[in-house]
Amino acid sequence: MYKDREEAGDELARVLQDYKNDESTLVLAIPRGGAVIASRISKALGIPWDFVVPKKIGAPHNPELAIGVVMQDGSVIVNENARFFLEVNESYLQQEKQRLYKEIQRRMQLYRKDRPYPELKDKRIILTDDGIATGFTVKGAIKFIRNKNPREIILAVPVAAPESLEELEPLVDRVVCPLRPRMFYAVGQFYEDFSQTTDEEVIRLFEKDSKGYDNLPSDK
Structure with missing residues (x-):
């Protein structure tokens, strides 16, 4: 059980310490809840984050x-x-x-205004969300990222349904998921506070965290 998304993001960041200050690594968040997770990872590791948006x-x-x-x-x-x-x-x-x-x-x-989308080719991509239930939207995100020819894809989520994770593991290079409960009904079941993340919060986090990363190579 996590207190909230901030705590969950901090837990993932502790596992991902090998990538601290690595200029070849980029975090991609599935909004909205994934933005909070990505923000915490970004702060802890000193690496930028951005969005990937499957619907x-x-x-x-x-x-x-x-x-x-x-x-x-x-x-x-x-x-x-x-x-x-x-x-x-x-x-x-x-x-x-x-x-x-x-x-x-x-x-x-x-969320991004007119910022150019970052270059993903040859990058290590940490794909994150606040949890995985069916995994279908994550599968779409992985396919999008893979088509951009990254060096590596790491799927990092606080909690996931085990059967969904089994389907996703062959599609990525590494999975980081501290909680894989057998009795899984919904992602929110594993958070004390799973209140909805608002667009305003997502925008605020991204604008604050993206300062200093404005000159990243873009995907042209």
Whole structure:
């Protein structure tokens, strides 16, 4: 059990001390909750952080059931088994892709303003969130990052459903996850305070923490 996201981020930072002050390492957060985790890691290790924004495609009439994920470059991963079982047609997928891609771009502009996106090629990427339930959005984030040819991807999360982590482990180079409880129902179950992180908090953290990292190489 973690007190809050700050404590969870500090716990991850202790495990990641080997990367302290490493100029080739970058933390990427899945917002909103992941931004708090990334901020704590960034402070403790003296390395910059930024965002990666996947958005889940929910099933018709059941938006919590993931049938796909859209990434910030417009790429899509579809759960073909769920799509077949639910008889989801191509028209629905395309409409959701367009809607969610616009939302991703809105969020990126809201959080990052007009900052150029950092170069990921040959970097060590620490991908983080405040926890993993199904892992489908994380899978989309990993695919996006992998397509940018990083040197290494480290998935670092405070808590995760073991079966989801098993699916994700082969997709990355290292996993850091202190809590892998067998009795997993929801991420918030493992936090005393799991109150929602607001957009305002995300913006404040990123603006404060990004000072001093404004001249990073950009992804052109």
